[in-house]
Amino acid sequence: MEVVASLSRSHPFHCPLRLRHKRSCNISQLSLSQFRACKEPFVGCSTYKQGVLWNSSTLNGASCIPRKHVCVPWYNYLQDFNQPVVHKQAKASRPVAVRSELAGTGIPDSTHMLSDITFGSRVRGIGFYAVTAIAAILLIVLMIAQHPFVLLFDQYRRRAQFSVAKIWASLTVAPFFKIEYERLENLPPPDVPAVYVSNHQSFLDIYTLLTLGRSFKFISKTGIFLFPIIGWAMYMLGVIPLKRMDSRSQMVLLVFLQPSSFRAMWQLTVILFSFFCSW
Numbered sequence: 001m002e003v004v005a006s007l008s009r010s011h012p013f014h015c016p017l018r019l020r021h022k023r024s025c026n027i028s029q030l031s032l033s034q035f036r037a038c039k040e041p042f043v044g045c046s047t048y049k050q051g052v053l054w055n056s057s058t059l060n061g062a063s064c065i066p067r068k069h070v071c072v073p074w075y076n077y078l079q080d081f082n083q084p085v086v087h088k089q090a091k092a093s094r095p096v097a098v099r100s101e102l103a104g105t106g107i108p109d110s111t112h113m114l115s116d117i118t119f120g121s122r123v124r125g126i127g128f129y130a131v132t133a134i135a136a137i138l139l140i141v142l143m144i145a146q147h148p149f150v151l152l153f154d155q156y157r158r159r160a161q162f163s164v165a166k167i168w169a170s171l172t173v174a175p176f177f178k179i180e181y182e183r184l185e186n187l188p189p190p191d192v193p194a195v196y197v198s199n200h201q202s203f204l205d206i207y208t209l210l211t212l213g214r215s216f217k218f219i220s221k222t223g224i225f226l227f228p229i230i231g232w233a234m235y236m237l238g239v240i241p242l243k244r245m246d247s248r249s250q251m252v253l254l255v256f257l258q259p260s261s262f263r264a265m266w267q268l269t270v271i272l273f274s275f276f277c278s279w
Ligand SMILES: CCCCCCCCCCCCCCCC(=O)OC[C@@H](O)COP(=O)(O)O
Pocket: 135, 136, 137, 139, 140, 143, 164, 165, 168, 206, 218, 219, 220, 221, 224, 229, 230, 233, 234, 237, 239, 273, 275
């Protein structure tokens, strides 16, 4: 997993985080762009052209898949926070190589065939989901119990809930992956408002980010809130819902990202996933 951080549009710097599989050298890449929106309000995206595919059947290894558009830069949306510019660029294509591959219609040399999925990989995939489900079922009780107190004493940052989420993510990841953090010191302090953009090459970036133990305000598509337990946890964590194709919902998000908005006042850190850039 790799993080790209930038404090200004002209002077980006890199602070990679790597998420390695214990048995292989495959790396799940994630890139984030971080900006102190209070000083220079803009949001950016990664320029990575390689996607990394993970699913329950391929936990034994990641398959790099080419992506035509990792994201469309958000600069055009947010050049002026007071007057957001409507992006006229053609809609970027969605990364559908995963589905194509499973349907046997993927890019020929991009991924392995279904027949390559070993029994061991299947077992590991099932094990991963079993561990994450059991951990979630146990920990959601704790989250529900402490939620009234969280709302009373820490309504905005919800640190206690993020601590539980960190435990959940750590318990899930530990048996299957070894997370190596590099240049973590380049990240701003937790109480500095910032916007991070993840290229969301796999769902593992969520686990990895949660292990940092920071009170991120994730942006999520609304459909995920419907998942039992995970959706409840997201609600209690204060995850911000976004209807991707709904212009009103998009505008609400843009207002939320303004430096003068509540985000800056609350000293929050926002996580955006880059697929939101390719509406
Ligand atoms: C005790 C249990 C604790 C559980 C904690 C759960 C914390 C979840 C953190 C919220 C992260 C939500 C991020 C969702 C991002 C998102 O919206 O992903 C959608 C993408 O995939 C692509 O969707 P699609 O293009 O439709 O395939």
